[in-house]
Ligand SMILES: Nc1ncnc2c1ncn2[C@@H]1O[C@H](COP(=O)(O)OP(=O)(O)OP(=O)(O)O)[C@@H](O)[C@H]1O
């Protein structure tokens with residue numbers, strides 16, 4: 001049961017010892033010598049923090065409160081060399097998991113840590129299950145509703161689009177001086193109709209059960225095609241799109257659906273970055289799976305938005321439908337893979353698609 005641990009302590013030797021012990025147990029460990037650094041490293045990552053009561057730029061109890069506010073699932077264990085009734089009472093008020101007095105024995109520390117980890121992971125599991133149940137419920141409702149509605153909307157929308165083309169053709173036959181003031185609103189209406197068609201397409205895809213044709217698939221050429229397809233879009237928006245596909249191997253997958261997955265993630269990344277922004281597509285692989293990262297240097301994802309990203313209709317865009325990520329998530333799940341979101345190395349968001357490798361021998 002490995003966990004993500006943060007050590008906040010300015011005694012380098014003590015940190016090194018603990019790092020080694022926790023590392024040997026398979027935990028991921030980060031360490032910080034100050035409160036400021038600790039909050040930075042903890043954000044969206046920490047599960048259990050071990051915090052010294054006295055730190056160069058503040059006290060551990062205040063830090064514990066902040067860490068718990070900023071990372072609602074985390075637990076804090078306070079360590080102190082100078083125990084007092086007051087500091088213990090304060091620690092209880094701050095909601096810390098445990099209060100240990102140094103020097104404490106390694107087995108004591110590990111036993112406390114183990115309980116805290118179990119508690120945090122059980123809480124996270126519970127939250128994840130209830131989130132999934134909510135999403136599943138919404139999806140089911142959306143599915144039946146949209147199938148009917150989309151159909152009803154599609155026909156009149158097609159008719160409107162056709163009539164608009166007729167109108168446009170007639171306008172183009174007029175004198176040039178008359179054309180311009182008429183064409184401008186026409187173009188706007190045409191763009192809006194396109195947008196509706198796009199949303200409708202998303203809706204329909206949602207309503208239809210996904211029909212996957214899973215075959216061994218070389219990820220490199222597939223991603224290359226996506227990049228080629230989307231690069232005009234990148235240019236138009238002055239976004240620099242890099243791709244490092246050197247590690248791409250084969251996965252078991254449906255080419256059409258996976259293309260859509262990466263298109264959705266890249267388009268979101270384009271939306272997130274400003275003009276002149278960077279978007280990077282890269283692949284990592286290990287024995288059992290392929291990980292495709294889509295990184296950008298945009299503003300990243302707000303902590304409070306993270307749990308809602310894959311919910312249908314969650315959007316922060318004035319013209320978004322909020323279906324891109326739920327569809328993407330559904331496709332990836334159907335491939336037996338996972339889709340995760342967080343902070344990336346370019347400073348903005350990182351979306352990672354993890355897909356099982358193609359079964360050996362079937363390549
Ligand atoms: N790379 C990113 N950086 C920051 N926020 C992102 C990023 N990708 C997605 N988001 C957030 O997730 C929300 C949901 O994304 P999703 O793709 O589901 O819908 P959308 O892009 O808003 O609309 P559409 O249906 O057109 O895709 C976005 O509105 C945005 O707030």
Ligand SMILES: [Mg+2]
Pocket residue numbers: 264267268320324325
């Ligand atoms: Mg989107």
